[in-house]
Amino acid sequence: xxxxxxxxxTADDIPDIVAMLADDELGARRESPDDLAxxxxxxxxxxxxxxxxxxxxxxxxxxxxxxxLTLIPGLSRxxxxxxxxxxxxxxxxxxxxxxxTLLIEWAVEASREAGCRLxxxxxxxxxxxxxxxxxxxxxxxxxLGFKLPLD
Amino acid sequence: xxxxxxxxxTADDIPDIVAMLADDELGARRESPDDLAxxxxxxxxxxxxxxxxxxxxxxxxxxxxxxxLTLIPGLSRxxxxxxxxxxxxxxxxxxxxxxxTLLIEWAVEASREAGCRLxxxxxxxxxxxxxxxxxxxxxxxxxLGFKLPLD
Numbered sequence: 001x002x003x004x005x006x007x008x009x010t011a012d013d014i015p016d017i018v019a020m021l022a023d024d025e026l027g028a029r030r031e032s033p034d035d036l037a038x039x040x041x042x043x044x045x046x047x048x049x050x051x052x053x054x055x056x057x058x059x060x061x062x063x064x065x066x067x068x069l070t071l072i073p074g075l076s077r078x079x080x081x082x083x084x085x086x087x088x089x090x091x092x093x094x095x096x097x098x099x100x101t102l103l104i105e106w107a108v109e110a111s112r113e114a115g116c117r118l119x120x121x122x123x124x125x126x127x128x129x130x131x132x133x134x135x136x137x138x139x140x141x142x143x144l145g146f147k148l149p150l151d
Numbered sequence: 152x153x154x155x156x157x158x159x160x161t162a163d164d165i166p167d168i169v170a171m172l173a174d175d176e177l178g179a180r181r182e183s184p185d186d187l188a189x190x191x192x193x194x195x196x197x198x199x200x201x202x203x204x205x206x207x208x209x210x211x212x213x214x215x216x217x218x219x220l221t222l223i224p225g226l227s228r229x230x231x232x233x234x235x236x237x238x239x240x241x242x243x244x245x246x247x248x249x250x251x252t253l254l255i256e257w258a259v260e261a262s263r264e265a266g267c268r269l270x271x272x273x274x275x276x277x278x279x280x281x282x283x284x285x286x287x288x289x290x291x292x293x294x295l296g297f298k299l300p301l302d
Binding site for chain 2: 014021042045051068074080084087119135145
């Protein structure tokens with residue numbers, strides 16, 4: 001597993017990241033890999049926000065994983081900064097390779113180095129494998145995650 | 152209910168906000184209202200981050216509610232920006248007054264105006280009243296929320 005490199009995403013990674021977002025039973029209905037314009041605009045918003053860390057995992061020149069880490073300062077828990085992990089995707093060819101664990105461990109370590117006292121994420125209630133995965137990594141499913149789509 | 156004002160929090164609001172964070176069965180163990188220094192440092196981090204909107208609700212000069220809204224740009228869902236609601240607290244004297252609904256409606260409207268396509272939040276699995284409250288406001292409990300405290 002030492003041949004994976006986790007590095008900040010660049011604009012050149014957008015097509016590979018969007019392909020991974022779309023190659024997913026939930027994501028397939030929500031993404032448009034044939035129209036990258038909205039993703040390029042969103043990448044600019046991410047790249048210019050110092051609280052965002054969008055990374056890719058690369059192996060042998062191929063982009064095979066991604067996640068986004070967000071740092072959120074807050075007052076609760078004695079002024080704790082927390083991090084949120086979103087957009088975790090592993091290329092279909094690499095599932096079961098341990099790359100997911102490496103990516104989450106990277107995010108936890110980056111959160112610790114940034115002074116966060118809590119890492120959190122939500123996972124769709126139907127993704128039972130993902131729930132077991134996060135619990136193995138020490139996360140506790142202590143909360144319900146509520147979402148409200150806007151028009 | 153027209154006598155509530157929702158406005159951005161200032162440093163002068165810190166004691167009232169921390170008192171509300173601590174006046175809660177889960178928060179009581181996690182907060183230190185007698186030592187505001189860490190909260191003042193955290194307030195500075197929030198106030199200087201353009202993606203954070205910490206607000207208070209005031210009625211007749213008393214601070215009776217608070218929440219924090221965070222805007223998070225992202226690639227998924229065709230480059231959607233989402234918002235996250237954290238730190239929702241209503242003063243004990245005002246529970247049941249409809250203020251919680253006003254605060255969440257404010258957050259949803261602020262998210263819409265900021266161009267968000269999704270509003271999300273997590274709620275401790277033990278807060279059953281809160282779950283019903285968010286569902287009444289149109290949120291769907293579609294996810295599990297995982298947390299990992301860091302040392």
